[in-house]
Amino acid sequence: MSERLQGKVALVTGGGSGIGAATARRFADSGAKVVVTGRRPEPIQAVADEIGGLALTGDVSDEDHCRALVTAAVDTYGGLDILVANAGVEFFGAAVDVPLEQWRSVLRINLDGVLLSARAAIGPMRERGGGAIVILGSVASLFGAPQFVSYVTSKHAVIGLTRSLAADYGPEGIRVNAVCPGWTRTEMGDRAIQGLGDMKGVSFEEAVRLAAKHYPLRRPADPSEIAGCIEFLASSDASFVTGAVLPVDGGAHVVDVGMVAFAD
Ligand code: NAD
Numbered sequence: 001m002s003e004r005l006q007g008k009v010a011l012v013t014g015g016g017s018g019i020g021a022a023t024a025r026r027f028a029d030s031g032a033k034v035v036v037t038g039r040r041p042e043p044i045q046a047v048a049d050e051i052g053g054l055a056l057t058g059d060v061s062d063e064d065h066c067r068a069l070v071t072a073a074v075d076t077y078g079g080l081d082i083l084v085a086n087a088g089v090e091f092f093g094a095a096v097d098v099p100l101e102q103w104r105s106v107l108r109i110n111l112d113g114v115l116l117s118a119r120a121a122i123g124p125m126r127e128r129g130g131g132a133i134v135i136l137g138s139v140a141s142l143f144g145a146p147q148f149v150s151y152v153t154s155k156h157a158v159i160g161l162t163r164s165l166a167a168d169y170g171p172e173g174i175r176v177n178a179v180c181p182g183w184t185r186t187e188m189g190d191r192a193i194q195g196l197g198d199m200k201g202v203s204f205e206e207a208v209r210l211a212a213k214h215y216p217l218r219r220p221a222d223p224s225e226i227a228g229c230i231e232f233l234a235s236s237d238a239s240f241v242t243g244a245v246l247p248v249d250g251g252a253h254v255v256d257v258g259m260v261a262f263a264d
Contacts (some may be wrong), residue, residue: 004235006031009077011069013060013117014087016043018186019136022223023050023084023230030231033077037069038087057151060087060113066120073124080124083133087112090152090188092195095149103150110154111161115257122174130173131236135162137180139249153178159245166243175242177233182249183211183220193220214253214260 014020015036021043024034028051041057048055054076058065073080080186088110091102118133125131140148141155158178167177178202184190190204197207212219229248231239247253 002029002030003031004231004237005082008032008081008234009035009073009079010082010084010234011035011037011073011080011117011121012084012086013069013113014038015084016040016047018188019181019184019223019226019230020084020086021047022050022227023086024053026227026231027051027082027225027234028053032082035069035076037065037074043166043255059085059109060085060117061108063116063120066113066116067115068121070124081128083117083125083131084122084136084230084234085117085158086136087113088136088188090148090151090192090219091151092147092151094147098149106150107154107157111157112149112258114158114161118161118176122169125169125174126172129174132238133165133174133176134230134233135178137178137245138160139180139182139247139252141180141245142179142247142253162245163243170242175233175238177238177241177244177246179226179233180231180245180247180249180253181221181226182215182247182252184223184226185220186223189220212250214252214255214257214263215249216255219250221248221250 001236010032012020012024016038024036024047027034035052036044036048036053037056044055135158137154137158140152162178184201193207193211197204209220226248
């Protein structure tokens, strides 16, 4: 157990599973008081019980919910220092076929949800004289991808939002950074890998291997490996880092897709 986040109060959206749950656990291990939020009551309550935190259920794309979350953090723990804007959803499909309703739903959760949780958090962070916001991008923030137009668009947009927030609130000591995970073994990651396995008619294990085949590290991430980078950006170790976009992707972003045929 480190004391990196001793005395800090953190809010983690989508904290009931995957990267959010790993982050909530890691923050609590480092001494932070953590408010965990998400749509499903059972998993967030389970994580909150495990780490001695506070669970609040709701939809991150609802501005009233975001304000209520921040109020609860302030009322319960006396303030707010860290926001991890992690809640997100994926939906597959290309531009011509994607139902407009799905497109809007992905953008509402993945983009509006980040804006709304960030702007709810900024007031209390100001009162503390600063704070740190870590936003979950993706390798889909850095590249286009087939059949993934809503998700890719939403994840590119959060990079613009990260940089805008960093520029606007840096003068008040609020740092805003993004992490961009590659394949990570979570509910979302495993759903996509299962879909790949079904499409190719191969086992789940083979689909995992195929998905990470051209990653320099040749494997997907464990959620704890993403949480470690989120903790770094949230902590004072990153006190001069803002507006950064950190790929945490096993090296995927350095591979030239035009050359991978030579590695097969
Ligand atoms: P996950 O499905 O385990 O976690 C997402 C969480 O967000 C879930 O707990 C879900 O209930 C919550 N959520 C969804 N919609 C919500 C809403 N409207 N309001 C509140 N909570 C909501 O998946 P994960 O992989 O841990 O994803 C976490 C973040 O990491 C997401 O933003 C995702 O896009 C990003 N990401 C994941 C991967 C991966 O391979 N797993 C890769 C790159 C980026």
